[in-house]
Every structure is written in C-alpha cells, then in structure tokens.
Amino acid sequence: MSLGNEKNGYSIGKSIHFTYKQDMDREFLCQGDILEITDGLRAVLGEVHPYFLHKHYRYFMVLSQSCDLVRRDGKTCKTPYITLAAVRSYSSFLKKMLISGKFVEEASGFLLMDEKRKERAYQLIERVYNNTEPEYFFLYKEDALEFPESMVAYLKVSIALKSKEHYEKCLSAKKLELADEFKAKLGWLVGNMYSRVGTADWEGVMTVREKQEMLNNDLNSMCIIGSKEQLNQLKKELEEKKEQMSSHKDAATFISDIIIKTKYEKAMDIIEEVLRTSSKKIPLEEKDRLLKAIKSRSALKALLS
8 A cells, every 4th residue: 555645745955855865875884774675685684684585674774873884994894783674664564553553443454543543643643754753764755766655664673784794785785875864863763862853854845734634644545534433334334245345445435425413413303303292282483493592502512512
C-alpha cells in the first residue's frame, strides 16, 4: 500500500526534500547514509546476517558517527565496525504501529478505526514525520533521488559489518545522504537526546492545513474510520457480503453512507413520538409548539451531546 501524495513538492529553497543533500559525498560514508541492497551488500549479508535478506528490509541506514568513518590518508577508518540500522517501508511500519497501539482492529483484511482514536493516531503520525518518535527515523520519499516510497529506519534493529572488509561495498551501496542538520538529529536520536537539535520542519514548507491534509491522508488511505455504530454495521456487512466489498474504496464508501443519529436526535425522535401518540384532546398545533420549545433548549442539547 502506498501512502502520501503522489506529487512531491516539499522542499526548502532547492529541488529536493529538506531531509537530504542534493549532492552526496561519494568518497566517504557518513552517519545517516541510506544504503540500497546492491549485489555486493547482499553477498555480505548472506555471509554474516542472512536474516536481513528478507524482502521486508529495503535499505539500511548508517548509524556510526561520521568522524569515525573518515578514511584518512587512504587508510582504514577509525571504527572497526560499521553499524547499520534496518529500513522498512513506512506503510508496513504504520500498519504495525496502529495495530500494536490498539488504534485499529483488523476485519476481513481492513483496518477499522473508531473515530474517537483518530486524534491520537494523528499525533503518532505527526511525531513520526517530525522524527520525535523514539527508536525510529522517518525518511520521506523523494522521486528526484529515485527514492519513490517513504521509509522508516528502525534504530534498535541494527547489524555490524567489519569496516576493514566491507567499507567499499557499503560505500558503493550509498543511495542518499542526509542534510547536515538531520545527521545531527539522527546522532541525538541514537543518543536519546534528539530534542536539543533544531532542524528544518514541515511548517517551513507548507501551511498547517496542508500538513493536516497530508497526515490525514496517511490515516484515511490505510484505515476505515467511523463511529462505533458505523464500524459494527460495516463488520456485519463484511461477514454477510464479503465478496461484494473487496476494496478499501468500497468499504470507505459504505461507511460514509451510514447515517448514525446523535443521542440528542434519538431523544428528540422519542419525544416527538410520545407527543404524536398522546391524548387526542391536545391540539396538534399545541404539540408542535411544545416540541419546538423542547428543541429550542440549548441546555438540553448540550446535556445529550
């Protein structure tokens, strides 16, 4: 499942997203470098970390400090090991977080979210985008750098490769380099002190409303969101007519067509029914006037909201 807007237009005074350098250093590895899985790197993983050849692991991020990765005078770098963090797709990450955080429940292949949980889920996505969610580093997609899908680095899921033997293979696999301020932010994240580092943020490239639309799009494209009553009706429909509702769009359309009356509306319906079926001695005009008077009481509406 692909998340986010198709058009990538978020940058600060340059043609690419503010997280990345436009021209990366091809002589040295740096903290935060994104490595693609080349044939050379795949061979290394097959020898020392075969588990990470699983298709879920799309890239790796260099966690070792840049100063320890510089090769001075053509010699080996200072650190004996290069630490790499696993990088997986943002869509798989978000699904896992929504399920493990009990924001959603799975039903017939759909993720159903009670609208009361949407605000907290939105806040989670906002933290991820701002890179303030501990243990993870968000990498926004950038078509100009042939990085078409947003990814997330799992900072605690890491491996170590011997720098003396594998530096060149890692360097050859270098795909992206972080902008300097984001290298610093990653360093603080790894050290669990990320809050001290100021970096460019989303408010610098879009309005608050545009950001809200972007994050809400992530939620709406992955989850079917509705009230508890709407979700219950949807689950019943899925049980009875699963073959007729196979797509996310079908389920979203179905739930949007379910009209659930508020407590106030239900109460007014009951009161109106009582008045209509009460004594015929009371004129219809009087009943209408009484019903109108009841509905005009804002305190009653507030009490039942």
